[in-house]
Amino acid sequence: MKLVVGQIANQPMSVVLTALKLVSFKGQDYEFYRFIYQHSWELLDEPSRMVLVEMSVFPPTEGGALTDVQEVSQLAPSDFWSAMNLLVLMSLVDKTGQVDQERFALHPLTHYFILSDITQEWNES
């Protein structure tokens, strides 16, 4: 649900709902999530895709502290933060913690999507 709401930030609600209606006949298995993730991925610009892939090297759910995720990234700080803000807005990255103690992490399903679909390091099963 959060992912679908996240897509509304970048597209008219009617477009998102029409696309969702088409895939909803397929049922609530991974295909359904894959469709939503793939759609979100296509909405991302290149820096946001880079940061999302970089986030997948952190353990899912645990993620990393603010300074750690930035230092692992290849992007310049200004590009990094605008990309990260978009990912958080689209609910592709979870942001937790208080100010100055923020952590950024991927949900296990998002992590799975990157490794099985984007880099295809994991066999789909």
Next chain:
Amino acid sequence: MKEDVEHWRNYRQLAASRHTTHYLSRAEEFQRPTPMDYDALEHLRVNVLAAVERAYQMKQWSHLLRFARVLTNDGAHGFLLVRGYWKELRIVLERAIQSSKAEGNNYDTATFFHDLALLEENTGKYDDARCFYQQSLDLKEVLGDLPGIARTLHQLGIVAHYVGNYDEAQSLYERSLKIVESSNDQQGIAYTLHQLGVLVFLVN
């Protein structure tokens, strides 16, 4: 599409490599056996252990040895042992032994066997502890590492002591004592005399 997959796979591998290097240097900032450093490592633990596993998968032996040195410290005061992450410690030490063997570093192999034995001893697996101490001792004898030999003989004495083999324990303590006396290692002498005293008390 295939090129895209290739591109993102390569990009992720670069990110993984940066993650490993980053958490190695972060972990090395907190090597002292103090509560503050243990707390700092606690915050990094999940990422550091993920980086250890990745270094192992990628056969980055020198990285793995550096991680192991930080996490085990001198064996008795390592973060993973002190904070009770024994399952993780066993995995790190097994990986470290494999790495040091691959690097041909007998000194590190002997040290990590000793640390693994210490873990088994602390968890009551005395047969395994004895086996690993013996492997450590064999390597130290080849290296001529006298302080190391004294330490491992001392620990073998403790294991014999725990399982009630008092004669064997006494013999091992005395062999250890001879070495520490020859090098005038006052701390080693004190520890071993203490153990011998406890042993005499028990026997009598």
